Amino acid sequence: xADAFDRFLxxxxxxxxxxxxxxxxxxxxxxxLLEEGLARERRALLASLATQLAALLAVAAAVWTLGHATPVxxxxxxxxxxxxxxxxxxxxxxxALFSSAGRSPLRGLELG
Numbered sequence: 001x002a003d004a005f006d007r008f009l010x011x012x013x014x015x016x017x018x019x020x021x022x023x024x025x026x027x028x029x030x031x032x033l034l035e036e037g038l039a040r041e042r043r044a045l046l047a048s049l050a051t052q053l054a055a056l057l058a059v060a061a062a063v064w065t066l067g068h069a070t071p072v073x074x075x076x077x078x079x080x081x082x083x084x085x086x087x088x089x090x091x092x093x094x095x096a097l098f099s100s101a102g103r104s105p106l107r108g109l110e111l112g
Contacts, residue, residue: 052098059094
């Protein structure tokens with residue numbers, strides 16, 4: 001008798017059965033896809049940042065090494081204006097090189 005009462009009680013207190021809300025489910029799935037895409041973009045941006053920082057450190061180390069070489073130091077002492085122009089051109093080249101990647105943050109993000 002307890003089993004019959006338990007079944008009656010469970011049936012009485014259970015919420016009514018209904019069809020799933022398709023619009024809500026589609027919205028949740030779209031948000032999941034968006035979050036996955038954003039996570040992929042975050043990982044790609046961090047990898048790109050690490051690569052660019054490594055390249056920048058390599059360029060800085062090369063400039064530092066060249067700057068401490070005796071012939072280069074003597075040349076900069078004698079020709080400071082052209083030396084400054086060369087440094088500015090090199091800096092502009094490095095900036096142009098790093099900014100040429102120019103990727104869109106939402107590239108490859110598809111919701112459908």
